[in-house]
Amino acid sequence: MTRRWFDAEGFVEVDPAALQASPGNETHLHGFRADLVGPDGAPREAWLHTSPEFALKKLLAAGERQIFALTHVFRNRERTALHAPEFSMLEWYRVGAPLSAVMDDCATLVALAGHVAGAKTFVFRGREASPYEPPERLTVRDAFLRHAGVDLYDSLPPGGAPDVARLAGQARANGIRVAHDDTWSDVFSRILSETVEPKLGIGRPTILHAYPASEAALARLDPADARFAERFELYLCGVELANAFHELTDAAEQRSRFEADMAEQRRIYGVSAPIDEDFLAAVAAMPDACGAALGFDRLVMLAAGCNSVEAVQWTPVFDPEGRA
Numbered sequence: 001m002t003r004r005w006f007d008a009e010g011f012v013e014v015d016p017a018a019l020q021a022s023p024g025n026e027t028h029l030h031g032f033r034a035d036l037v038g039p040d041g042a043p044r045e046a047w048l049h050t051s052p053e054f055a056l057k058k059l060l061a062a063g064e065r066q067i068f069a070l071t072h073v074f075r076n077r078e079r080t081a082l083h084a085p086e087f088s089m090l091e092w093y094r095v096g097a098p099l100s101a102v103m104d105d106c107a108t109l110v111a112l113a114g115h116v117a118g119a120k121t122f123v124f125r126g127r128e129a130s131p132y133e134p135p136e137r138l139t140v141r142d143a144f145l146r147h148a149g150v151d152l153y154d155s156l157p158p159g160g161a162p163d164v165a166r167l168a169g170q171a172r173a174n175g176i177r178v179a180h181d182d183t184w185s186d187v188f189s190r191i192l193s194e195t196v197e198p199k200l201g202i203g204r205p206t207i208l209h210a211y212p213a214s215e216a217a218l219a220r221l222d223p224a225d226a227r228f229a230e231r232f233e234l235y236l237c238g239v240e241l242a243n244a245f246h247e248l249t250d251a252a253e254q255r256s257r258f259e260a261d262m263a264e265q266r267r268i269y270g271v272s273a274p275i276d277e278d279f280l281a282a283v284a285a286m287p288d289a290c291g292a293a294l295g296f297d298r299l300v301m302l303a304a305g306c307n308s309v310e311a312v313q314w315t316p317v318f319d320p321e322g323r324a
Contacts (some may be wrong), residue, residue: 026217034046051220070088081309107205125307240293242294
């Protein structure tokens with residue numbers, strides 16, 4: 001049904017290669033490295049993709065306008081009820097469309113999953129929501145005020161750098177743990193994951209939008225307020241389902257973000273992944289576009305009433321420790 005819906009919308013399905021030059025450069029993204037051996041017997045570094053994003057954006061730069069992929073992706077260091085080393089991702093892009101169009105796509109896909117499963121509501125860990133209700137659209141700032149008592153404006157001065165001390169002070173005042181060496185992004189992420197996310201998508205889906213610029217990843221900054229990015233995430237029953245951007249097309253800015261993320265990876269983990277130079281060349285040639293990546297196994301898990309993503313996978317990745 002998902003493929004039929006995209007076909008009716010005029011999308012072209014593509015099948016990107018899983019082997020790529022880079023798994024991506026976001027700080028907490030971990031790829032699986034592979035040796036690509038040529039006819040000369042010499043190994044060359046390759047990576048299993050963590051998302052089809054780089055490949056699909058190269059196709060946008062080559063002239064495609066509405067494309068989607070439903071494909072397996074691979075992420076290391078990830079195995080929980082909501083994470084698996086290999087899982088299915090649904091990713092799509094619309095050229096010339098506003099980010100609100102992708103928000104509407106997300107709402108339609110959630111409702112479609114409910115219809116296919118015959119589910120009246122979705123439930124996860126005691127949190128319940130209707131997949132058929134129109135999503136609430138909530139800014140990150142408003143979500144932090146409502147659910148954590150934290151005002152992001154207090155630590156995001158216009159034209160200045162994020163103030164980690166001010167955000168940490170608000171976090172501690174609300175009982176949130178802060179380490180002495182935490183960055184602003186560390187504190188932000190902890191407030192989001194521990195206090196805000198569990199309260200999103202209750203009763204109906206939540207679209208959380210206007211992320212701080214430090215969390216922009218591959219999204220454009222808001223021209224009206226550069227403290228925030230044109231990015232949103234979709235939540236249901238406290239579970240993050242999708243991540244979407246008004247896509248950045250400034251290759252120099254994207255390189256700068258990648259390099260900053262790589263430095264942070266080396267600081268935390270001691271290693272970093274390479275930059276895909278072909279991807280940066282594609283960014284510079286990309287048309288104006290918006291796109292989203294949706295964790296398909298998570299959506300199926302909610303629709304089927306299961307407690308983990310591996311419960312809806314035909315053959316989950318083996319557990320080297322032999323746990324059931």
